[in-house]
Amino acid sequence: MQIDACGEGLGAELCKTQIINDKTFEGLICFISRGIKPAEAEYGASPIQFLFLVWDLKTLHYYLDGEVFDVITDLNYVKSLLNMKKSHRNMLRWHISIQEYRGNMNIVHKSENIHKNSDGLRRSALANTPETQHGYHRKKNI
Template identity: 50%
Template sequence: MRRSNLYINAACSQGLGAALHQRQIVDGEPREGVTCYISRQLKDSEARYWATQTECLCLVWALEKLHYYLEGAVFEVYTDCTILKSLQKMKTTNRHMLRWQIAIQEYRGNMTIIYKEGKSHTNADGPSRWSMDNVKSNPAYDPEDSAKTPIHFMEIDRKKNFRFSEWAPESDTLDSGKTDSE
């Protein structure tokens, strides 16, 4: 069974970054390879969050953007923020943290959050610090993002070739009242 690892990192005043890796057997050896990197810059209001809030935001954002890969999968999340380990059980009155706790509940039982020291947690550090602008020339341009925050989506194939993906779902919601015949 292929297992996934999600590495997340938030550069406190700069951006969010995540790297999705997949573990599989190649030539009889267990290996971990990059599936994709994603990143975006922080909005003005998000840049004022505490470090813990920014890391929680990064987790929720990465789960939202990568849900096509992660839905139904058993995976581990690696973070350099120790508080995230207790996010699912945390009792808080902070409205952001409470909303994020609810947002990750669908992954409960499939997701394990693991602390990894910052020095050895470099997978998602680069994407969080050098995110791309959310403009039409960006292959991962998101026209529905009202704040026009940058989103970067890059894939690496088995031959270590980098390419920017132009794939994006048409919609995350079903159009009510429309049928296939319309």
């Protein structure tokens, strides 16, 4: 799973790696993205990345539950966020909400130059309005 976040949006790519005839293939399972809510726009870089990790795990729970997986990010401090001894109360809630993944989740740092797939998703995330909050544009009843 590759994740990326910024002040504009959140994006992730979920893939499965397979080895066939001694060749490694990466198969796409899904892409997800969303815009940043107004209250979230006030967060710093660390909370935004951690918020996205939590949102991503909740959204992709069906695919990740019981599986061993890597979370690939271009920010090295996401790993340190998981090991913080003391944190803000919002981040503490987020820490608790992802505990079920702790034994199965491995955080991997990948350079921003290599980490391109989810980068484009978060930059083109849908606006987080009631019409688009679930990742698609809903038809309004008139």
